[in-house]
Amino acid sequence: MGLDEDSLEYHRQEPPGKIEISTTKPTNTQRDLSLAYSPGVAAPCMAIYENPEEAYTYTAKGNMVGVVSNGSAVLGLGDIGAQASKPVMEGKGVLFKRFADIDVFDIELDQQDPGDIVTSVKAMEPTFGGINLEDIKAPGCFEIEERLREEMSIPVFHDDQHGTAIISGAALLNAVDIADKQLGDLDIVFSGAGASAIASARFYVSLGATKENITMLDSSGIITQERADSGDVNEFKREFARDVPEGDLADAMAGADVFVGLSVGGIVDEEMVRSMADDPIIFAMANPDPEIPYEQAKAARDDTVIMATGRSDYPNQVNNVLGFPFIFRGALDVRATEINEDMKVACAEALAELARQDVPDSVVKAYGDQPLQYGPEYIIPKPVDPRVLFEVAPAVARAAVESGVARKDLDMEKYVDQLEARLGKSREMMRVVLNKAKSSPKRVVLAEGGDEKMVRAAYQLQDQGIAEPILIGERDGIWEQSQRLGLDFEPEIVDPEEGDLEPYADRLYELRQRKGITRREARELVEDGNYLGSVMVEMGDADAMLTGLMHHYPSALRPPLQVLGTAEDVDYAAGVYMLTFKNQVVFFADATVNQDPDSDVLVETARQTAKLAERFNVEPRVAMLSYSDFGSVRNEGTAKVREAARRLRADPDVEFPVDGEMQADTAVVEEMLTDTYEFSELDEPANVLVFPNLEAGNIAYKLLQRLGGAEAIGPMLVGMDKPVHVLQRGDEVKDIVNLAGVAVVDAQEREDEE
Numbered sequence: 109m110g111l112d113e114d115s116l117e118y119h120r121q122e123p124p125g126k127i128e129i130s131t132t133k134p135t136n137t138q139r140d141l142s143l144a145y146s147p148g149v150a151a152p153c154m155a156i157y158e159n160p161e162e163a164y165t166y167t168a169k170g171n172m173v174g175v176v177s178n179g180s181a182v183l184g185l186g187d188i189g190a191q192a193s194k195p196v197m198e199g200k201g202v203l204f205k206r207f208a209d210i211d212v213f214d215i216e217l218d219q220q221d222p223g224d225i226v227t228s229v230k231a232m233e234p235t236f237g238g239i240n241l242e243d244i245k246a247p248g249c250f251e252i253e254e255r256l257r258e259e260m261s262i263p264v265f266h267d268d269q270h271g272t273a274i275i276s277g278a279a280l281l282n283a284v285d286i287a288d289k290q291l292g293d294l295d296i297v298f299s300g301a302g303a304s305a306i307a308s309a310r311f312y313v314s315l316g317a318t319k320e321n322i323t324m325l326d327s328s329g330i331i332t333q334e335r336a337d338s339g340d341v342n343e344f345k346r347e348f349a350r351d352v353p354e355g356d357l358a359d360a361m362a363g364a365d366v367f368v369g370l371s372v373g374g375i376v377d378e379e380m381v382r383s384m385a386d387d388p389i390i391f392a393m394a395n396p397d398p399e400i401p402y403e404q405a406k407a408a409r410d411d412t413v414i415m416a417t418g419r420s421d422y423p424n425q426v427n428n429v430l431g432f433p434f435i436f437r438g439a440l441d442v443r444a445t446e447i448n449e450d451m452k453v454a455c456a457e458a459l460a461e462l463a464r465q466d467v468p469d470s471v472v473k474a475y476g477d478q479p480l481q482y483g484p485e486y487i488i489p490k491p492v493d494p495r496v497l498f499e500v501a502p503a504v505a506r507a508a509v510e511s512g513v514a515r516k517d518l519d520m521e522k523y524v525d526q527l528e529a530r531l532g533k534s535r536e537m538m539r540v541v542l543n544k545a546k547s548s549p550k551r552v553v554l555a556e557g558g559d560e561k562m563v564r565a566a567y568q569l570q571d572q573g574i575a576e577p578i579l580i581g582e583r584d585g586i587w588e589q590s591q592r593l594g595l596d597f598e599p600e601i602v603d604p605e606e607g608d609l610e611p612y613a614d615r616l617y618e619l620r621q622r623k624g625i626t627r628r629e630a631r632e633l634v635e636d637g638n639y640l641g642s643v644m645v646e647m648g649d650a651d652a653m654l655t656g657l658m659h660h661y662p663s664a665l666r667p668p669l670q671v672l673g674t675a676e677d678v679d680y681a682a683g684v685y686m687l688t689f690k691n692q693v694v695f696f697a698d699a700t701v702n703q704d705p706d707s708d709v710l711v712e713t714a715r716q717t718a719k720l721a722e723r724f725n726v727e728p729r730v731a732m733l734s735y736s737d738f739g740s741v742r743n744e745g746t747a748k749v750r751e752a753a754r755r756l757r758a759d760p761d762v763e764f765p766v767d768g769e770m771q772a773d774t775a776v777v778e779e780m781l782t783d784t785y786e787f788s789e790l791d792e793p794a795n796v797l798v799f800p801n802l803e804a805g806n807i808a809y810k811l812l813q814r815l816g817g818a819e820a821i822g823p824m825l826v827g828m829d830k831p832v833h834v835l836q837r838g839d840e841v842k843d844i845v846n847l848a849g850v851a852v853v854d855a856q857e858r859e860d861e862e
Contacts, residue, residue: 119195126198127205127212132168161515163234164443168211173436174236175200176215176229181245181268181303184395190216193243200242208433208497209530210440222248226255233260237440238447240432241266246303247342263439263447269307271428272370274435274452275488276391276416277311278459279424280366282487283414287387289365291316295385297364299357299399300371301326301345308368309348314449315456323360324348325371330355358383365389373397378408387411393418393426414484423485430491430500431455437497438504441523442514447504454507458499462489466564466595469840470494481594497527533688534819537724538846545574545852550651552848555641556658557581557601560589565844567595574845575852578602578650580637602644604635612643619646619671638664642671645830652831652851654844661700661834665825668832678827680705682713683834684720685809685822694776695721695728695796699805700823700834710752714798716826718764721796723853730756731775731794732768733804738785739769749800757789764796765789772797772808824850831855 119125134140142148152166164170179193194216201212215232219225229239229252239262241253249266256264284291294317298305301324313319324331326345335341336349357375361367362383369376369392376399381388390405392398395418402422406413416424435455439447467480471493480486489496502523508514525543529536552569554562557579563586566577579586583603590597609631616639617630625633633639637655644650645668656664674681683700686693697717702709710732718728732753736746746769753768767789774780775794782791799805812818824847825833831854833847 125195126202127214164237169235170237170440170443171209172211172213172236173204173238173240173440174215174229174232175204175212175240175242176217176225177242178217178219178225178244180220180243181249182243183268187245190218197242200240203429204240204433204436206433207429207491208437208501210433210436222251222255225252226259229256229264230259233262236262237443238263238265238436240436241268243268246306247344249303250306250344257446261445263436263444265432265435265447266303266307267428267432269303270311270447270452271431272304272393272426273308273311274431274456275426275428275459276308276368276393277315277453277456278430278463279391279416279426279488280312280389281315281456281460282463282482283366283389283416286414286484286487287365287389287412289387292318294318294321294365294389295363296322296366296368297357297360298322298324298348299367299369299375300324300394301331301341301348302370305368305370306344306347308370311452311456314453319348320350322348323350323352323364325357325360329357330360367391367399369393369399371399373399376400376405378404381405381408381413387414389414391416391426395419412484414487416487424487425491426488427491430459430489430496434497434500435504437527438501438506439508441501441516441526442505442508442518443516444508444513445515446513448508448511448513450507450511451504451513454503455500458503459489459496462493462495462499463487465495466567466593466841468493468495468842469561470842494531497531498524501527532819533690533693534686534821537686537688537693537726538821538849540725541723541846541853542572542574542849544856545849546572548852548856549573549575550852550855551576551578551649552851553578553580553602553641553644553650553653554844554848555580555637555653555655557637558585558589559657560593561657561839561841561844563589563595563599564593564841565848566599567593567597568841568845569848570597570599572845575652575848576600577848578644580604580641602640604637604640609634609640612640612647615647616643616671623670633667636667638667639671642668642832645832646671651855652833652848654833654835654847654851656834657837657839657844659837661836664834665701668828668830668834672829672832674827675829678712678716680709680712681825681827682709682716683823684717684826685820686724686824687809687812687818687820689816689818693724693726693795695726696805696809697796697798697826698802699799699809701802701825703802705748705801707748707752707755710749710798710800711755712827714752714756714766714796715762717796717798720824720826723850723857726795728764728796729790729792729794730764730766730796730798731770731790732756732766732798733772733775734769734800735771736769737771737774738788745800752798765791768798821846831858 156162175197177193179190180187182188182193197214204210204212253266309322331345331349333349333351336346358380361380365385366389373394392400398417405415416426464482471490474492525539528539552575556562558581569575569577578600580602583601612634613631617627641653645653682698684697685699695717697713714730721728732749734746734749749769756762756766778793781788813820831851
């Protein structure tokens with residue numbers, strides 16, 4: 109099927125459309141319903157009646173945006189009317205929810221008169237925390253937004269005007285930096301004089317461009333002062349009229365530094381590009397076909413052409429989704445009365461700064477593993493970059509507060525934590541650990557320090573103050589990696605070919621001389637990063653270690669087990685995954701180390717996993733899993749689980765609730781625990797699940813990750829004498845950073861216990 113047929117099938121699948129309404133409170137019992145509606149709902153109604161601001165406390169208003177359109181200027185489709193525009197407005201709602209967790213009602217108004225639209229939207233102010241105007245034709249859109257901003261006390265934002273302006277403005281800031289030019293000196297040409305072009309020109313002036321250096325063209329050519337005086341252009345175009353001779357696009361582009369296309373495809377040729385100033389900046393943003401194809405613009409000149417388009421298949425896509433969800437997120441969270449120029453500038457500057465940072469692996473993978481590094485081919489972040497929320501929303505919120513349009517202040521550090529939680533429970537949990545790590549960073553050895561991911565992780569660990577990384581690897585190679593990646597930092601590097609390894613070889617020999625290792629073999633082994641890192645941690649030259657990115661799990665685990673071993677009161681290590689769901693966190697053990705544990709191993713695994721849960725501020729409730737419920741099946745397999753649970757319950761030092769053997773659904777379904785097995789030590793669902801063998805644990809976590817929508821963090825190694833974690837081959841930079849944070853917190857706690 110073609111794209112059209114695929115899209116029709118996508119939209120008509122049951123249920124039709126792309127959005128639905130779901131409840132956020134329990135509705136299972138009669139009492140729930142009496143609280144949700146009559147008679148209980150009277151209490152919040154009266155609270156709001158007495159103080160209208162309480163609507164933000166008792167209703168969804170503070171997270172609700174109205175996406176309003178009359179369908180008169182739908183991108184690429186034109187004036188198709190209100191009803192036909194509904195799929196687009198639903199899609200806008202999807203983007204709000206996907207990128208910023210903002211709920212949306214799409215409102216399609218069958219009205220053409222700007223005054224009627226203003227009246228309708230204004231009447232809906234009690235419903236919404238903000239209004240996003242969409243696909244309304246010019247010049248009426250200018251009047252509608254201006255009047256609504258004046259007459260409403262919630263943010264009103266016409267994305268067709270300001271979205272393109274803000275995102276292209278961010279791109280312009282970086283393009284100017286790369287081209288080594290000054291924004292105020294730029295000669296800028298606009299092809300197009302509609303809503304987005306006029307808003308973009310105004311915004312560029314807010315960023316520092318000189319208005320007198322902006323030349324704007326409509327379908328009749330350059331907007332000159334003579335045309336403005338004759339009444340040939342409307343009041344909005346008149347704002348950018350210049351006292352210059354009449355001319356066409358070719359005339360305007362000669363000598364220009366910047367071309368901004370917001371018109372129609374194919375109107376710029378290579379000769380026009382060649383006529384521009386050195387290292388020209390070309391934003392050809394007509395969709396679906398840019399004013400000049402990317403390949404032609406780049407081929408037209410030998411110097412650097414910095415090019416952006418509106419298309420996702422070329423570098424530097426100017427995509428409004430980089431702006432509106434996060435602008436509204438910040439505005440809603442401080443209850444701003446409007447979205448002002450300061451907030452828009454803050455958004456552009458935050459986006460520009462983000463593009464200069466190292467790009468997460470998940471974003472690189474989403475774009476076919478193509479290199480993404482600050483430069484002519486990467487001047488604005490990609491829409492799927494999760495960091496946009498954490499950078500833009502706080503910047504917008506801060507600008508709202510500082511410019512006096514916020515009705516609520518925020519603790520910005522806590523605010524970022526709240527934003528993390530909106531993207532998933534795993535981010536919220538890791539934020540707890542990483543904040544702990546930052547309070548007292550420790551020295552973490554990255555045994556495979558020559559790998560690009562390890563270098564990038566080391567940069568983030570040092571830059572964010574999470575840890576003091578030590579990279580083991582070839583010094584020149586690591587420096588070349590960091591320079592190629594544009595990482596401005598000076599990591600500590602231990603090069604086995606340069607350093608004095610004799611003390612480490614001596615210690616390894618001392619530890620393993622009665623376990624088959626000769627002095628010569630010890631000297632050879634410490635040239636291996638895994639052995640060297642393990643001995644460094646054992647001798648106190650580092651506090652923790654990460655490895656495994658380039659090795660199979662068993663081979664990566666062997667050196668730290670041989671050198672460091674398990675903790676003094678622990679006989680067995682285990683591998684744990686933390687699985688996060690929308691509102692729940694569960695720890696799975698053992699999923700990587702012990703193939704067929706006996707009751708002794710199960711007891712140790714439960715103890716150590718409970719300690720790990722506490723490190724994440726989770727009070728552990730442990731279930732020892734089997735395919736039997738409390739003796740319903742008796743054989744050797746269920747007996748070891750039952751015995752482990754008995755020993756844990758009988759141990760006076762075990763302060764967490766634990767029970768078993770039990771089936772997995774019994775462990776996590778409260779009704780089964782409290783109704784069927786009311787004798788259970790667990791009066792709430794378990795959050796630490798200890799599996800009877802590695803096979804079961806590994807299968808379970810992978811199924812839940814792939815089919816159940818769980819996010820997995822790990823594997824985290826517990827029970828070791830020192831903090832050591834073994835990564836999975838292919839882990840991303842964020843996984844390395846997360847596990848390093850866990851290792852630092854582990855090292856902090858061990859230090860406190862000494």
